[in-house]
Amino acid sequence: MSTQGMILAGCDGDRTWRLQDYLARGGYSALKKIVAERIPQDTIIAELKASVLRGRGGAGFPTGLKWSFMPRSFPGDKYLACNSDEGEPGTFKDRDILRYNPHSVIEGMAIAAYAMGAARGYNYIHGEIFEIYQRFEEALEEARAAKLIGQNILGSDFSFELFAHHGYGAYICGEETALLESIEGKKGQPRFKPPFPASYGLYGKPTTINNTETFASVPFIMNMGGESFLNLGKPNNGGMKLFSVSGHVNRPGNYEIPLGTPFAELLEMAGGVRGGRKLKAVIPGGSSAPVLPADIMMGCTMDYDSISKAGSMLGSGAVIVMDETTCMVKALERLSYFYFEESCGQCTPCREGTGWLYRVVHRIEHGLGRQDDLDLLNSVTGNIMGRTICALGDAASMPVQSFVKHFGDEFMYHIENKKCLVSPEAQYAGSNIYVSPSC
Amino acid sequence: MLSQESLQQIDREIAKYPPDQKQSAVMAALRIAQVEKGWLANETIEFVAAYLDMPAIAVYEIASFYNMYDLEPVGRHKITVCTNLPCALSGGVHAAEYLKEKLGIGFNETTPDGKFTLKEGECMGACGDAPVLLHNNHRMCSWMTREKIDQLLAELDGK
Numbered sequence: 204m205s206t207q208g209m210i211l212a213g214c215d216g217d218r219t220w221r222l223q224d225y226l227a228r229g230g231y232s233a234l235k236k237i238v239a240e241r242i243p244q245d246t247i248i249a250e251l252k253a254s255v256l257r258g259r260g261g262a263g264f265p266t267g268l269k270w271s272f273m274p275r276s277f278p279g280d281k282y283l284a285c286n287s288d289e290g291e292p293g294t295f296k297d298r299d300i301l302r303y304n305p306h307s308v309i310e311g312m313a314i315a316a317y318a319m320g321a322a323r324g325y326n327y328i329h330g331e332i333f334e335i336y337q338r339f340e341e342a343l344e345e346a347r348a349a350k351l352i353g354q355n356i357l358g359s360d361f362s363f364e365l366f367a368h369h370g371y372g373a374y375i376c377g378e379e380t381a382l383l384e385s386i387e388g389k390k391g392q393p394r395f396k397p398p399f400p401a402s403y404g405l406y407g408k409p410t411t412i413n414n415t416e417t418f419a420s421v422p423f424i425m426n427m428g429g430e431s432f433l434n435l436g437k438p439n440n441g442g443m444k445l446f447s448v449s450g451h452v453n454r455p456g457n458y459e460i461p462l463g464t465p466f467a468e469l470l471e472m473a474g475g476v477r478g479g480r481k482l483k484a485v486i487p488g489g490s491s492a493p494v495l496p497a498d499i500m501m502g503c504t505m506d507y508d509s510i511s512k513a514g515s516m517l518g519s520g521a522v523i524v525m526d527e528t529t530c531m532v533k534a535l536e537r538l539s540y541f542y543f544e545e546s547c548g549q550c551t552p553c554r555e556g557t558g559w560l561y562r563v564v565h566r567i568e569h570g571l572g573r574q575d576d577l578d579l580l581n582s583v584t585g586n587i588m589g590r591t592i593c594a595l596g597d598a599a600s601m602p603v604q605s606f607v608k609h610f611g612d613e614f615m616y617h618i619e620n621k622k623c624l625v626s627p628e629a630q631y632a633g634s635n636i637y638v639s640p641s642c
Numbered sequence: 643m644l645s646q647e648s649l650q651q652i653d654r655e656i657a658k659y660p661p662d663q664k665q666s667a668v669m670a671a672l673r674i675a676q677v678e679k680g681w682l683a684n685e686t687i688e689f690v691a692a693y694l695d696m697p698a699i700a701v702y703e704i705a706s707f708y709n710m711y712d713l714e715p716v717g718r719h720k721i722t723v724c725t726n727l728p729c730a731l732s733g734g735v736h737a738a739e740y741l742k743e744k745l746g747i748g749f750n751e752t753t754p755d756g757k758f759t760l761k762e763g764e765c766m767g768a769c770g771d772a773p774v775l776l777h778n779n780h781r782m783c784s785w786m787t788r789e790k791i792d793q794l795l796a797e798l799d800g801k
């Protein structure tokens with residue numbers, strides 16, 4: 204694992220998650236300073252705004268701005284929720300943050316609670332990483348015993364209770380309002396927005412939801428100052444970001460690098476394309492982000508603006524690398540199956556549309572495609588996008604549109620020749636069980 | 643219906659939520675019940691519902707909405723292997739094929755001796771460790787080469 208970076212800097216042992224280790228790395232100094240000096244809430248939010256920290260969960264919304272939406276004078280309870288329901292295919296960064304540096308998340312949430320006047324928070328952790336959930340609970344116990352969370356934090360009049368809640372196998376709970384429903388003990392079905400969680404959130408109370416990496420960045424920003432954080436990255440794209448690199452590379456894993464780093468450098472850190480083969484395509488921001496062909500991707504830098512200019516999204520920072528042995532139809536077929544499987548079924552365009560997309564891509568892959576199937580795919584996605592309660596409908600549509608746009612020839616080859624452009628043997632060998640040399 | 647130990651664990655979960663929001667503990671309660679019973683029979687679901695003062699139908703809906711709850715009996719060892727795209731690019735499907743071959747069953751099937759059930763999973767947030775699989779929902783096994791699958795199955799076979 205990489206020990207460079209910010210959140211994961213120095214996290215290269217098996218005890219780095221312990222409170223003692225975090226304290227030795229300078230942990231909780233930001234919270235202690237804020238509480239001891241009674242730093243005004245507005246100062247904290249202004250610092251965050253200056254840092255241009257953008258949400259690390261996918262949408263890239265400016266965190267300082269989001270925090271400023273919380274009603275300051277609301278009389279009752281206010282809540283925080285941390286989104287650790289990481290289930291977007293390709294994304295595995297929050298797991299490492301919680302595994303190696305859970306106290307950075309706890310400290311970030313405590314600072315957020317102080318800044319927004321929230322008395323209670325929950326960290327919603329993906330069910331599949333249950334061992335990490337258990338570890339987080341232990342970290343919470345350590346923090347509670349040291350009076351870093353709970354009643355009268357560090358002897359002050361600031362109190363914040365924090366708990367862990369686990370998912371149990373539903374991708375949709377990563378959507379923030381589905382996550383709130385799930386904490387309320389219901390099916391994870393997204394809510395209509397507005398009202399937004401800042402006015403009607405958990406148990407109907409004002410709530411702010413941020414991604415794990417977003418919260419974990421907060422203590423670092425408070426320590427170094429917003430401007431220094433911004434300068435780590437590039438204008439409008441503040442700071443460092445974790446990139447989860449998976450697929451056809453020699454060293455899959457998390458790399459925490461400044462925003463604005465050229466993609467070519469990231470690829471090199473990940474050991475380059477596996478077996479020295481040729482890069483074919485990259486999904487730069489998790490499975491919901493449009494795919495980009497190799498030549499476009501090689502010209503990008505890893506930040507929100509560059510990737511968006513190239514026609515995709517930085518999303519969660521999950522970089523799925525595909526080399527020349529990849530059949531793009533088969534790749535899309537698997538993703539389309541995922542969205543079909545994970546649609547919560549509330550809206551007809553998503554429920555029916557995702558099934559339709561999957562069935563059409565499936566028949567193309569299996570040699571039963573029809574001449575007008577690509578038009579059909581485009582028309583189905585057109586009928587889903589913008590017509591659903593949550594963004595899963597768009598998330599299912601964007602891969603389809605981009606695969607067809609950039610690799611339409613390969614889809615047509617399938618339809619006309621009833622077989623893959625890449626031979627099945629090459630595909631099989633290219634994706635054979637591969638274990639990174641670094642483990 | 644559930645052991646004293648399970649009930650204590652559920653009480654600990656209930657305490658995480660505001661006093662009037664007991665139902666928030668339902669996911670944890672079902673997980674705890676499933677660990678004790680192996681799967682969630684209707685009577686188990688009804689018991690959890692009564693314990694949390696919830697309508698049984700609401701708890702049943704939760705149990706069927708989230709994939710990791712088993713509403714039918716499974717083998718002593720449930721193995722869920724991720725075949726989503728990032729894993730598939732690094733041997734996820736190969737690992738699944740190997741498991742099918744070794745166990746002699748397909749997805750959603752159980753070996754005749756009741757020891758193993760095989761499931762196909764979606765992204766577990768561990769794609770850098772591909773191939774990955776989950777044993778009985780809670781233990782994640784990374785970099786599952788054929789040799790490591792052999793070792794795991796041998797270890798579990800004795801249990």
Ligand SMILES: Cc1cc2nc3c(=O)[nH]c(=O)nc-3n(C[C@H](O)[C@H](O)[C@H](O)COP(=O)(O)O)c2cc1C
Nearest residue numbers: 258259260286288289290377378379413414417594
């Ligand atoms: C289908 C779907 C799945 C999502 N999954 C996640 C997730 O696993 N983790 C996450 O942080 N955000 C996820 N999001 C985004 C959240 O809704 C939300 O924007 C985010 O948690 C806000 O935090 P941030 O501003 O710190 O990024 C998802 C959104 C959608 C529509």
Ligand code: SF4
Nearest residue numbers: 547549550553591593
């Ligand atoms: S878009 Fe899909 S996942 Fe989102 S609420 Fe509608 S049916 Fe559910």
Ligand code: FES
Nearest residue numbers: 724729765766769
């Ligand atoms: S795709 Fe298999 S763990 Fe993410």
